[in-house]
Amino acid sequence: MTKEEVKQVGRLFKKLFILFVLLFAFDRIIGTLLENAYKNAPQGDIKTFAHSITDPSEDIFIYGSSRAVHGYDPEIFTDSLGLSCFNSGRENSNILYHSAILKEMLKKHSPKIVVLDVSAKELTWRSAENSKAVLASMILPYVRRDTSFANIARQLFPDELRKAEVSKTYAYNSLVLSLAVGKRKMKHAKNLHGYVPLHGNKIQGKIPAFTDDNDKTDPLTKQEFENFVKTAKDNNIKLYVIQSPILVRHFNSSISLDTIKSILNRYNEPYWDYSFDTTFYKKQYFYDNLHLNTTGAELFTSKLVSDIKADIEKKEPSLLTPQSAKK
Amino acid sequence: MLFNSLAFVGFFIIVTSLFFILPHKYRWLLLLLSSCYFYMDFIPIYILVLAFTIVVDYFAGILIERSAGAKRKWFLRMSIVAKIGILGFFKYFNFFNDNISFVLKLFNFSNPVHDLSFILPIGLSFHTFQAMSYTIEVYRGNQKAERKFGIYALYVMFYPQLVAGPIERPQNVIHQFYEPKKFEYDRVVAGLKIILWGFFKKLVVADRLSIYVNAVYNNPYHHSGKTLFVATILFWFQIYCDFSGYSDIAIGSAKVMGYDLMQNFKRPMLGGSVQGIWNRWHLSLYTWFRDYVYQPLAKTARRNKTKLLSFVVVIFLLSGLWHGANWTYIIWGGFSGLSIVVERIYRDKVKPQKYISKLWMKILATIIAFLVTSISCLWFRANSVKDALHISKSILTMKHGALFKGSPPINFYYYILVAAMLLSVEIFQEYLPQVKLVNNNNIVIRYTGYVLILMIILMIGVFNGSQFIYFQF
Numbered sequence: 155m156t157k158e159e160v161k162q163v164g165r166l167f168k169k170l171f172i173l174f175v176l177l178f179a180f181d182r183i184i185g186t187l188l189e190n191a192y193k194n195a196p197q198g199d200i201k202t203f204a205h206s207i208t209d210p211s212e213d214i215f216i217y218g219s220s221r222a223v224h225g226y227d228p229e230i231f232t233d234s235l236g237l238s239c240f241n242s243g244r245e246n247s248n249i250l251y252h253s254a255i256l257k258e259m260l261k262k263h264s265p266k267i268v269v270l271d272v273s274a275k276e277l278t279w280r281s282a283e284n285s286k287a288v289l290a291s292m293i294l295p296y297v298r299r300d301t302s303f304a305n306i307a308r309q310l311f312p313d314e315l316r317k318a319e320v321s322k323t324y325a326y327n328s329l330v331l332s333l334a335v336g337k338r339k340m341k342h343a344k345n346l347h348g349y350v351p352l353h354g355n356k357i358q359g360k361i362p363a364f365t366d367d368n369d370k371t372d373p374l375t376k377q378e379f380e381n382f383v384k385t386a387k388d389n390n391i392k393l394y395v396i397q398s399p400i401l402v403r404h405f406n407s408s409i410s411l412d413t414i415k416s417i418l419n420r421y422n423e424p425y426w427d428y429s430f431d432t433t434f435y436k437k438q439y440f441y442d443n444l445h446l447n448t449t450g451a452e453l454f455t456s457k458l459v460s461d462i463k464a465d466i467e468k469k470e471p472s473l474l475t476p477q478s479a480k481k
Numbered sequence: 482m483l484f485n486s487l488a489f490v491g492f493f494i495i496v497t498s499l500f501f502i503l504p505h506k507y508r509w510l511l512l513l514l515s516s517c518y519f520y521m522d523f524i525p526i527y528i529l530v531l532a533f534t535i536v537v538d539y540f541a542g543i544l545i546e547r548s549a550g551a552k553r554k555w556f557l558r559m560s561i562v563a564k565i566g567i568l569g570f571f572k573y574f575n576f577f578n579d580n581i582s583f584v585l586k587l588f589n590f591s592n593p594v595h596d597l598s599f600i601l602p603i604g605l606s607f608h609t610f611q612a613m614s615y616t617i618e619v620y621r622g623n624q625k626a627e628r629k630f631g632i633y634a635l636y637v638m639f640y641p642q643l644v645a646g647p648i649e650r651p652q653n654v655i656h657q658f659y660e661p662k663k664f665e666y667d668r669v670v671a672g673l674k675i676i677l678w679g680f681f682k683k684l685v686v687a688d689r690l691s692i693y694v695n696a697v698y699n700n701p702y703h704h705s706g707k708t709l710f711v712a713t714i715l716f717w718f719q720i721y722c723d724f725s726g727y728s729d730i731a732i733g734s735a736k737v738m739g740y741d742l743m744q745n746f747k748r749p750m751l752g753g754s755v756q757g758i759w760n761r762w763h764l765s766l767y768t769w770f771r772d773y774v775y776q777p778l779a780k781t782a783r784r785n786k787t788k789l790l791s792f793v794v795v796i797f798l799l800s801g802l803w804h805g806a807n808w809t810y811i812i813w814g815g816f817s818g819l820s821i822v823v824e825r826i827y828r829d830k831v832k833p834q835k836y837i838s839k840l841w842m843k844i845l846a847t848i849i850a851f852l853v854t855s856i857s858c859l860w861f862r863a864n865s866v867k868d869a870l871h872i873s874k875s876i877l878t879m880k881h882g883a884l885f886k887g888s889p890p891i892n893f894y895y896y897i898l899v900a901a902m903l904l905s906v907e908i909f910q911e912y913l914p915q916v917k918l919v920n921n922n923n924i925v926i927r928y929t930g931y932v933l934i935l936m937i938i939l940m941i942g943v944f945n946g947s948q949f950i951y952f953q954f
Contacts (some may be wrong), residue, residue: 177936324940327944328895
């Protein structure tokens with residue numbers, strides 16, 4: 155290299171250094187602003203997540219994907235069983251997400267009952283990948299101050315963790331609009347304990363067939379499902395694993411469901427299948443083929459709650475005493 | 482090695498640093514070895530396929546140059562047959578075999594030949610076409626046969642454009658490998674800016690939009706006409722940013738080291754007509770087809786308009802087949818070629834400029850051409866012909882149903898936001914080039930531009946390390 159070239163390299167490094175300093179400063183400033191917005195005004199999914207891990211107090215927690223979010227109304231649980239209830243479901247998530255939340259929640263609070271909604275693709279590789287992405291977006295803001303979340307991130311998405319450790323803003327990647335829009339909507343938002351009702355019906359044409367796209371079972375997800383069941387049992391939590399109604403052509407089982415059933419059998423835990431219950435297998439109860447609408451959710455939750463009540467009254471009536479009453 | 486990976490960032494820094502440290506006479510070797518490493522990072526054994534085509538074309542070039550008349554043509558044909566043979570074997574064997582099986586099945590016969598199961602060598606269509614341009618140019622006398630084997634190998638393997646183009650011409654690149662390159666601050670910065678914009682396109686626009694497009698296109702039967710239409714439009718943005726983002730990173734990486742690669746995209750969205758869009762889209766491929774297929778065919782047409790137009794369709798059908806061994810790509814090519822033909826006939830016969838002002842004509846033509854090419858792209862993206870037909874029907878009949886906004890629905894605003902950002906930047910670049918951000922002379926504005934782009938990438942970029950769509954070709 156000539157002297158002139160070395161001089162030009164020096165110039166480049168100087169400019170890159172300035173850019174790096176500026177970027178670092180902006181990253182910290184914007185990251186801090188987002189952190190405050192996240193802490194002070196959590197809305198929607200963030201609010202549900204934050205409640206589940208920071209101040210959980212309810213007797214019943216519902217876990218599951220979007221089918222849980224839109225299909226289980228906690229108020230009906232409370233009205234019928236006299237127990238407080240919170241819907242901790244999350245769109246696009248599977249057991250990897252629920253297991254992480256349950257473990258974190260148990261550090262602060264142990265619910266009496268956990269209802270876990272599972273789908274026919276619960277343990278598939280694709281569900282696991284989606285769930286990891288959802289979990290990443292939820293827990294990356296916490297990894298700098300919570301070692302247990304950092305450990306989960308290290309296990310499930312180490313690359314994301316590394317980026318979040320380097321950049322404060324990156325920890326809030328894809329949350330900017332949720333934070334901005336959520337804050338604006340806050341005044342009008344009705345607190346439904348995590349339940350998000352879907353109104354109306356957008357189903358048209360024939361009922362589609364179920365396809366699992368030959369998606370294989372993810373071994374980590376399978377293990378995490380077993381951990382979830384074991385954790386519930388070890389903490390004396392009454393666990394109900396449910397398959398809620400679905401409007402696709404009838405199928406008997408799937409690889410995921412077969413695996414789930416065999417694990418539950420081993421732990422002697424119930425698995426209740428409402429997927430093709432004739433009471434709900436009607437278009438008017440569905441928003442789309444996978445999700446119940448408000449009418450369907452109300453009907454299904456009422457039926458589920460009455461079944462749970464009958465089961466508890468028969469086996470463990472003491473569960474129907476609210477924790478707040480005990481205190 | 483993917484451009485959008487940390488591994489590539491490290492690779493690029495190391496190779497570029499060594500490039501400038503080493504004396505000029507060793508640089509070709511460094512680039513060749515690093516290109517081999519880059520390629521072998523995917524599937525190492527396929528370097529042998531590449532090596533075979535390089536050896537064949539190296540000698541073919543020399544033999545073509547030394548020969549004359551029919552012999553010269555024969556050597557050219559042999560080298561083309563060798564390359565088409567490799568391409569046909571790896572890329573099209575299963576496609577043709579499946580179609581033969583389908584036809585035999587109609588007559589209750591079974592096909593005794595089974596499909597082959599292997600992964601397509603990455604970037605095969607790109608480097609095959611680049612190698613072909615070499616022998617054709619030597620044959621035409623536009624390029625001297627390269628005597629230095631390493632330099633010829635580097636021409637085919639130069640890592641920035643090895644796996645997804647631009648598909649270069651020997652006249653543009655080979656001489657550059659002989660020129661001593663100096664570290665020039667302005668050129669390096671210009672290259673880095675192009676790389677930055679490429680990353681923005683890929684991480685912020687393409688990968689963000691792919692979330693929505695994949696969700697819809699992988700379940701087309703569950704979605705309304707509105708949703709499928711929006712997904713189709715967004716797919717256009719996705720594929721444009723995915724591919725042009727890759728090209729930008731390739732062009733920028735080469736520029737940092739002092740090599741100029743050809744421009745591959747010129748804001749096609751604002752092409753103003755279907756033909757205008759294709760004149761600005763994947764230029765290295767379309768000029769390849771123009772120079773090596775269309776022009777020789779056009780000579781035979783002797784200004785016969787019908788023949789010339791039919792050759793346009795042929796070129797686009799070939800282009801569809803080049804993209805992939807699937808009927809969806811071929812139909813996409815046919816649809817694109819026919820839309821150009823219809824547009825030309827319409828312009829010649831109806832002469833719309835008589836009835837409408839120039840400005841309105843430009844605006845309407847831009848919108849209509851964009852919609853037509855977007856709709857044709859649904860064939861490019863659909864997983865099967867059956868899906869594509871369903872999607873087309875759903876869009877045309879506006880199948881009833883709500884607009885799917887993604888999961889959670891707030892994500893939909895990201896899709897609109899990133900598409901709008903890209904469109905705004907391109908409109909400024911096209912119509913108001915004097916408005917500059919990262920190229921502004923004012924240092925404050927320039928650095929604001931850098932930080933803004935980087936912060937947007939950090940805030941809404943998708944870092945899932947997804948492959949570039951064009952790698953599969």
